[in-house]
Amino acid sequence: MRNISELRLDIVSGDWVVIATGRGKRPHDFGKKRGDHWWKRQKKSCPFEKLLPEALYVSLKNGDIHKPTHKNVSFLKRDWFLQIVPNKFPAFGRGVCAVRRRAGPYFWEEGVGFHDVVVTRSHEQSLALMSKDEVEMVIRAYRDRYIQLKDDDCVEYVSIFHNHGPEAGASIAHPHSQIISIPVIPPDVGRSIKGSADFFRKHKKCVHCLMIEHELEDGIRVIYEDEKFIAFVPYASRTAFEVRIFPKEHLPTFGSIHNSEITYLARAVKTVLGKLYKGLNNPSYNFFIHTSPVVHTATFQHYHWHLEILPKTAIWAGFELSTGIDISTIAPEKAAAFLRKQ
Ligand SMILES: [Zn+2]
Ligand SMILES: [Zn+2]
Structure with a gap:
């Protein structure tokens, strides 16, 4: 049976892309507008x-x-x-x-x-x-x-x-x-893993734990906090009103979360989504969990799992696509002050 998709490696950037043809779209289907x-x-x-x-x-x-x-x-x-x-x-x-396969100078799996x-x-x-x-x-x-x-x-x-x-x-x-x-x-996770590993080697401290401590002390970007979790608008937000939710305890993998902690996480997620719903009139958004990879041959003890919520307030246009630099059109501190009030 033919595989559903191929992972192709960009041999310049080292990033993976997925060519997923499982939906059987025909070329002219791409031109249809919904x-x-x-x-x-x-x-x-x-x-x-x-x-x-x-x-x-x-x-x-x-x-x-x-x-x-x-x-x-x-x-x-x-x-x-x-x-x-x-x-x-x-x-x-x-x-x-x-099994990594070759296709001329390229690789795919x-x-x-x-x-x-x-x-x-x-x-x-x-x-x-x-x-x-x-x-x-x-x-x-x-x-x-x-x-x-x-x-x-x-x-x-x-x-x-x-x-x-x-x-x-x-x-x-x-x-x-x-x-x-x-x-x-995935490339984004790989970069985060590398970044947090490099930071850990240099400072003997988890970069995420450091950010959590700083945000708690400063308070200006925090929108929710309880015994177990904190939600704040990141200092370098990628989109307007981006929110990240972190467990306060240093835990590399989401898979290790206990039922008692899920109760707290649910309250944090519900509170943050409720604030976005109210403040931004039910915006479209994506959220995802970033957690350590499950490669069985390596450990990722320096990583700190978290949840990222990105309201869809703008689309990636020429500048973002050409540079990989996001533009957020509100100061994160102002976004946090607004969300705190909701
Ligand atoms: Zn940590
Ligand atoms: Zn339905």
């Missing part, structure tokens, strides 16, 4: 209104977690709150892992991995509008699936992300997150 009406029309034909037969993991409204079987499926259908299903159009799938979708039941209720307990179930599903995926032989990184709104690239209006496991360390 208007607002397309986004609104979707509820009728929404694929996520039911518990799907291929669900791998189901969380009920009362928080109980089940693996669907033919015996329990009828009450799961009635009481489900969240399901994890394999993506119908995966960017990564089966294949041979860890098969796009081996898993591509799952985490779906919550209501079509209208986005994360910002969920109860704290519901957000907690979503984060618990991320953690549980992360733990299952990290031990697969081919996996080097597990990416967990959520796209909200058409400007953030969500192709289905129904609230859903995605979990993709991939056979390489």
Whole structure:
């Protein structure tokens, strides 16, 4: 069987790109524009209104977690709150892992991995509008699936992300997150890992722990804080109103989070998304978790996992694309003051 996608290496930058042809788009499909009406029309034909037969993991409204079987499926259908299903159009799938192949001067690998979708039941209720307990179930599903995926032989990184709104690239209006496991360390994560390792060697301290300490002391960019987590607008924000949420304890991997800590994280996430919802009138946004890679031959003790929320307030245009430099049009300190008030 032909692989779903290829990872191709840019031999100049050393960055990976994915050529995913699984959706079978024809060239002229790329020219089609999708208007607002397309986004609104979707509820009728929404694929996520039911518990799907291929669900791998189901969380009920009362928080109980089940693996669907033919015996329990009828009450799961009635009481489900969240399901994890394999993506119908995966960017990564089966294949041979860890074999780097040549194509002239270039290199590629098969796009081996898993591509799952985490779906919550209501079509209208986005994360910002969920109860704290519901957000907690979503984060618990991320953690549980992360733990299952990290031990697969081919996996080097597990990416967990959520796209909200058409400007953030969500192709289905129904609230859903995605979990993709991939056979390489992604460039952005690789740079963060290297940066934090270099800092650690030089200063004998985690760069993220240092930032957390400074932000707590300074307070000017902090928008949320409790015993376990802190949320602040980064000093060097990439977009207007970017927010990062960090565990205060130095932990390299998201997979090690306990249920008791998930309760705190859910409150932090709900609070921050609620502030963005209120202050920016339900903006489109992307959020993702940055965590240490799961390469079994290396450890990443200097890394500090966190969650980044990037409201879609601008699009990457010529300057950003040509330089890799983001432009944020509000001072992070001002953005934080605004969000604190919401
Ligand atoms: Zn729906
Ligand atoms: Zn740290």
